[in-house]
Amino acid sequence: MVEPDALKPEEWDLWDRWMHAQRLLLQEIDRRLQAEFGISKAEFSVLVTLLRAPGREVRVVDMADSLGWEKSRVSHQLTRMERRGFVVRTESGASGRRTGIGLTPDGRRLAERAVVAHAGNVRRYFIDQLAPEQAAAVSAWSDHMIERLEQQGERGSVGATGGSASRT
Amino acid sequence: MVEPDALKPEEWDLWDRWMHAQRLLLQEIDRRLQAEFGISKAEFSVLVTLLRAPGREVRVVDMADSLGWEKSRVSHQLTRMERRGFVVRTESGASGRRTGIGLTPDGRRLAERAVVAHAGNVRRYFIDQLAPEQAAAVSAWSDHMIERLEQQGERGSVGATGGSASRT
DNA sequence: GGAGAAGAGTTGACGTGACAACTCTAGGAA
């Protein structure tokens, strides 16, 4: 009954605690955005992406790539946000079909305020909670995991994710 | 224009990379369960919870508490899993109303196999990827975050979570 | 130029998750 893959109790425990901590942190960051601005993390990500693309045209595919999302997810999200009045889909192609994405004035105002608050939350709940040697460990671990899993993702036929995943 | 809460570029970068790594890891663990057993992480959690409660009656409220879920979420999940034939809701109260939750033979078989595979995945993708000093840092950070956020959650009227959150 | 493949975007179905409203039971207190 000895499994080669089995985990020792303290290993289970580490996994459990890490999962728990990580979940609490993400929940808290989300909860803050929701409480202060009434938007979800997904909405925030879209707003920030648009905010950071001042001149150039943003396409669904670009946004999907930069957020590491499926393009259908982007499309659904835009539909919901268009209903809420934060973004507009603009006709921009020569012959009239291409659709670009833009912020409404409301959306822009919201995005600008939310970015500032979000930075504060990231500082308060994440950056300021890391001792220097912990920060180093987290950094090294992150790089290692990204390299390992992204490589394998490319082999395994999972959506490429060129080198993106921006600020959320 | 200087924000007291603003983050330095390398701090943003650390946050981005941590988010990214963490997301890739969870996705991979999920993807494995899905590919090998056709179940989601949520389904897996329910199966394991039932597997670990051999004799005693499991109630919706207990499961919600032990997983850190809303009870409505448990109820919805049970409905879907009952449709798939993994669990049954049993009439157990004296006068006929209480409902307990149990595994079907299929559910039990699946749960037993999935637990073993999941342990292997956790070892492969998480435990074995941590250098000893990284493990120590992750452990300390997790404890710190849990303590900080759980405390605040209790003050802030968010769902208590007695001291639970089990093996997922 | 015309057929067809590749790329961009949308849509529908469905599982997931949070929140609020609801039903039903049990346990007290008047």
Next chain:
DNA sequence: TTCCTAGAGTTGTCACGTCAACTCTTCTCC
């Protein structure tokens, strides 16, 4: 006994996310 409140569970609604199927360009090769 009657009321009524707390606890357990379910249900509806809606936002979120994935997958697959679809439309409509646009590019390319003949």
